[in-house]
Amino acid sequence: MGLLVLLPLAALAISGLGAGPLLLTAAGQEDPAAVERLFLADEAGAGEFRAVAAFPELLDRRPVQIKVFRSLASKDPDIFGAAVRLCLEAPRLESFAMIRRRLSLAFRSQDAWKRKAILQLAREEPVRLQDLRFVSLLSEALRAPDPALAESALALVRSRSELRGLPAVAESLNHLPEEGLATDLTLPSLGFFRDRVLPLLEKSGADDKTCFDCHKSHVIFRLEPAQERAGPEEVRSYYRSALRVIDLKRPERSLLLLKPTREKPPKGTQASGSGQHGGGVRWSGESSSYRTILEWVRTGGY
Ligand code: HEC
Known part of the structure; x- marks a missing residue:
């Protein structure tokens, strides 16, 4: 009796593994069209954003770009964070002016929850710690009046000691009462x-x-x-x-x-690096x- 009940449950659990971002075509390959469909759906979550990152060709699709653009202004921290993360993982998205501008706004935002969402990305790795937009956000967050935001910035600095060697971060740390975070660098006068x-x-x-x-x-x-x-x-x-x-x-x-x-830079192009x-x-x-x-x-x- 017990076995009869358990079997269908086990089958369900196994098929459940196949759901989510991994969508296979008949030939056994992931199907970009299906990934795109799920990404464009209203209920798409962070998992769908991650799935899209695996298909560079999808990033050239207008509806995908528009969804990224809108999501960068989302009020839902998970969607906002997933959109910023996708842009950082797929830098070519920034060749589209509307996305580049909105990503700039995201990095410049004074909203504590947005700053926290971006700091969170750095803890999970997709942010290159040398990304100067990120360094700017972090050094400001360390001095933020919002204690939770300042604390999450500080926690990041504690866990990634190389951050303390950055002049802008070191300057912010100098103004904190925190012990043990001092660096031996001398800031310019x-x-x-x-x-x-x-x-x-x-x-x-x-x-x-x-x-x-x-x-x-x-x-x-x-x-x-x-x-x-x-x-x-x-x-x-x-x-x-x-x-x-x-x-x-x-x-x-x-x-x-x-x-x-x-x-x-020539008209219509962006200044690249230095x-x-x-x-x-x-x-x-x-x-x-x-x-x-x-x-x-x-x-x-x-
Ligand atoms: C006519 C507008 C203009 C003027 C004047 C200007 N800049 Fe810029 N600058 C830009 C733009 C646009 C960018 C972003 C594109 C890039 O990276 O070059 C930029 C980027 C930079 C960057 C890279 C960091 C960042 O914020 O993007 C530095 C550093 C910089 N400029 C320094 C200077 C200094 C120093 C001066 C004055 C001596 C100066 N700029 C004058 C337009 C200007």
Whole structure:
């Protein structure tokens, strides 16, 4: 009697294993069309987002892109996190301007739950810890007034000690009462930054623009709030932003030095890595501005 009841249950359990992301065609291969259908369904969850990542060809499908775009603005932390994760796992999604912009907004969001969802991704690995958007978010989260957010940022730093070697993270840690998180790196001088670097960032180029004009709302090198006469608070905030784009081990490799010397990318394309600068050439690698900033970076070190 007992066996008769148990058998159908066991069969159910086995067929249950086949459900979810693993959908096989008659030929025994995963079927992208079925994966797409499930992904586009209203009830799709994080599992369906993960399944899509395995099929690069699906990322070129318009309905898939639109769903990713919408999900990046989802109020459901699981869907929001799954969408950010998919973008990080499949960087080509960022070649679509609407997705790139929305991902930027996601990284820049002041909502504690969104920040927590992204920090959570870093704990699970898909975020490259060197991703500067992530470093920016983490260093801000460490100083967040929301204790739960600050605590989850701190927990991440505790578990990944290499994060403490990043200047922007080290600067945030310096302001925490937490014991045992100190690093032996010396941050570049705040006074030098205020007196000699900041004036360079405020100087207009040939197009009449200053760094401030374009960098108000950037995720990484964000010069905010842009103020005529900056007080100590603003100066520190610009300083913190600058710390995200310097390389203390190889100062010449600092984005803060490389970007202003690089050409604009061709129309319709994106500046990639350090090769080009969205704002075009601001000064040359032989200029006194360049040398001053290099000197500033070298006031820090390990
Ligand atoms: C005309 C607008 C414009 C101006 C002026 C400008 N930038 Fe940029 N900058 C951009 C854009 C757009 C990007 C993003 C694309 C890229 O990576 O180049 C960018 C990227 C950067 C980055 C990489 C980090 C980030 O936030 O994306 C750094 C560092 C940077 N700029 C430094 C500077 C400095 C220093 C100045 C002033 C000397 C400056 N920029 C002036 C438009 C500008």
